[in-house]
Amino acid sequence: MSSNRLILLPAVDVRDGQAVRLVQGESGTETGYGDPLEAALAWQSAGAEWVHLVDLDAAFGTGDNREQLAEVVGRLDVRVELSGGIRDDDSLKAALATGCARVNLGTAALESPDWVRGAIAEYGDRIAVGLDVRGTTLRGRGWTRAGGDLYETLARLDADGCARYVVTDVARDGTMTGPNLGLLRDVCAATDRPVVASGGVSSLDDLRALAELVPLGVEGAITGKALYDQAFTLTEALEAVSR
Numbered sequence: 001m002s003s004n005r006l007i008l009l010p011a012v013d014v015r016d017g018q019a020v021r022l023v024q025g026e027s028g029t030e031t032g033y034g035d036p037l038e039a040a041l042a043w044q045s046a047g048a049e050w051v052h053l054v055d056l057d058a059a060f061g062t063g064d065n066r067e068q069l070a071e072v073v074g075r076l077d078v079r080v081e082l083s084g085g086i087r088d089d090d091s092l093k094a095a096l097a098t099g100c101a102r103v104n105l106g107t108a109a110l111e112s113p114d115w116v117r118g119a120i121a122e123y124g125d126r127i128a129v130g131l132d133v134r135g136t137t138l139r140g141r142g143w144t145r146a147g148g149d150l151y152e153t154l155a156r157l158d159a160d161g162c163a164r165y166v167v168t169d170v171a172r173d174g175t176m177t178g179p180n181l182g183l184l185r186d187v188c189a190a191t192d193r194p195v196v197a198s199g200g201v202s203s204l205d206d207l208r209a210l211a212e213l214v215p216l217g218v219e220g221a222i223t224g225k226a227l228y229d230q231a232f233t234l235t236e237a238l239e240a241v242s243r
């Protein structure tokens with residue numbers, strides 16, 4: 001995914017079989033947006049190159065939507081970043097077997113560093129790590145539990161060879177209050193690996209501001225709520241970051 005242009009990854013977060021958006025990642029704050037496959041196909045038709053697909057039930061430990069997400073990946077021609085509850089050999093193999101381009105590990109990077117080191121060694125850039133933070137404290141288990149210091153963990157993962165990071169300010173996620181540009185700048189200053197920004201995008205100006213960070217290392221931006229609430233269309237978003 002290397003380019004001088006900001007890559008957009010429309011999000012499809014799935015809870016109990018439905019596309020939803022949460023506020024600050026909190027279970028119980030769901031707004032429903034219908035069939036995940038229809039949502040993903042709509043983003044593909046509108047020109048998305050990637051889709052960020054999340055199994056929220058697997059992230060929260062309330063079951064999973066594994067088969068449904070595998071079907072979504074199979075029906076898409078665009079690349080998929082698959083996230084949520086990938087924490088052991090079984091869930092990792094199942095996720096990679098869907099044909100997704102890469103997976104995003106979150107909790108495992110906090111709780112099972114040796115396993116994550118092995119996954120990175122085996123699968124290289126098919127592994128990204130999600131750094132989901134409140135302040136500079138990482139959050140795991142569906143963002144419900146504190147899990148260590150952002151910069152200590154980042155240094156360890158860099159040393160382990162992690163190819164890229166998906167960075168989310170949990171307080172901004174699903175709130176349409178704008179991305180945390182300061183956090184993204186700080187993370188880019190602390191690592192030479194590409195960063196995918198996630199959470200809070202509210203406007204085309206937010207996307208333009210993220211595009212300004214491409215030279216620092218921001219490679220992509222995940223956008224959920226703003227697209228579902230039609231603050232702008234994906235076509236407009238792609239146009240906004242194309243120059």
Ligand SMILES: O=C(O)c1ccccc1NCC(=O)[C@H](O)[C@H](O)COP(=O)(O)O
Binds near residue numbers: 054059130168200
């Ligand atoms: O990605 C995860 O694994 C995850 C786990 C638990 C809660 C939320 C999770 N992801 C949320 C997202 O990826 C959002 O869709 C994304 O940050 C977009 O946010 P926004 O544009 O603010 O709607």
